[in-house]
Amino acid sequence: MAESHESLLACHDLHCSYPDGTVALDGVDLTIHAGERVALIGPNGAGKSTLLRAIIGLIPSDGDIIVGGTKLTGRTVRDIRQRIGLVFQNPDDQLFSPTVEEDVAFGPAALGCSRDNVVERTHRALDAVGMRDQAHRNPLQLSYGERRRAAIATVLSMRPAILAMDEPSSNLDPAHRRDLIRWIQQEEGCTLLLATHDLDMVAETCDRVLLLSRHIVADGATRTILTDNTLLAAYGLEAPLGLQQLRFRADP
Amino acid sequence: MLLVLGVFIALRAEGDEILFRMLGVPVTTEALTTAGTTVVRLLAVACASLLFTLLVPMSHIVAGLRALRLPQAMIAVTWLTERFLVLLAADARRLMEGVRARSAALPLPRRIIVASRISGTFLVRAVSRSERMADAMTARHFDGRIPLHPTQRWVVRDTVSVVLTLVVIFFALLY
Structure with missing residues (x-):
C-alpha cells in the first residue's frame, strides 16, 4: 500500500478520567499517518479501549484530538465518527438489529446515503468479511467468530478512513483468529489502529507499535518494540510466542 | 390478569337481576355481560397486537x-x-x-x-x-x-395488512 505522510489522526496532551476519579489517560501524544498499520499495546487497564472511545468522542476527554485536520468538538463529532470506524471489543455490544444485513446497513443509512448506495455498501462490506450468505440471519444466532466478522462489516460499510479495532482476536478460536489475521493483512484502503494483547497478531499485521500505559511509553517499528523483552516485561507483556523458544510442560 | 379484571368488573358493575353472590357481593346478569364483553374485547386486541408483532418484521x-x-x-x-x-x-x-x-x-x-x-x-x-x-x-x-x-418499501400489501388489523381491532372494540 502506498504510504503518505499526511497526519490522519493526532492526539495532543490527551487526558481522560472516569467519574470515580480513576485516571485512564494521562497526557497521550500520538500521530498516525494515512495508510499506517498501528498496534496499540499495553497491559490491562492501560487505557487502550478508553483511547479508542475517546478519539470518536464516545467519552469526554481533555486535550486535542485532530482527525484529518478537523479538531474533535461537539460540532465536528459526527464528521469524525464518519472517518473513524470503531469495532468494539465485544461484538454483542455492536450488533443490535434483527438481521446481519440490517445491522450492516444501519450506519450508511444513518449517514443519509441513497438507497442504492446503502445496498451497495452493505453487500460489499458483507463480501469483504465473507458473510454475504449469512446476511438474513439473526446476529444472536451466529457463532462468536461470525458475530465478530459481522461487527467488522457494520463498520466497513461506513467506509471509514481509519479502522480502529478493540481486541479483535479476543475469544476467537485459532481458525477464526487466523482468518481474521489474513483478512487484516489483505485489507487495503484504510488506516488500521488495533488495540490488542495479541502480540503475535501484531507481529503479522502491523508496521508500527505504540506501547500505552496511560500515556505513550514507546513508539517504534513493530520489530524493535516486540523484541525488546525488557521493555515488554516492564509493562506486564511478553514477546510474541513466535519469537520465544517453545517449552513444553514435560521439558526438564 | 384479564380474568382478575373480569371478576373485578363482575363484582363492581351494577344491575337488577341478581344471579348469585360471591364473597357476599351480588353478581348480576348485566355485570356478568359487561365483564365478559370487556374481557373478550381486551383479549381480541391483545391477540391482534401479538399477531401483528410476531408476523411483521x-x-x-x-x-x-x-x-x-x-x-x-x-x-x-x-x-x-x-x-x-x-x-x-x-x-x-x-x-x-x-x-x-x-x-x-x-x-x-x-x-x-x-x-x-x-x-x-x-x-x-x-x-x-x-x-x-x-x-x-x-x-x-x-x-x-x-x-x-x-x-423495506411500503407496498400495497402493507396497506392491506394495516387496514385489516385496524378492522379487527375496530370490531373487537365494537362488539
Missing part, C-alpha cells in the same frame, strides 16, 4: 409508522424498545444459565433467594447494556431517527 413496522407520518421520536422509542427487549432477553437467558449451572442442587426457598438477588444484577446489567447499545448506535451516526432498511 420490526423494520416493516418502522416503515409503516413512518408512512403514517408518526413523530420520529415515537418511531425511535418503538424500535428501541423492541430491540432492547430482544437483547435483554438474550442477556437474561445467559444469566439464568449461569445461575442454573450453580444452583440446581439448592432447595426451592434458597433458589428463590438467589433469583431475587439475580434480579438486582440483571437490572444493573440492563442499564450497562443500554449504555453499550447507545454507544454502538452513536458510533454509527444514530441521531434519533431510525434509518429505514433499503429493502
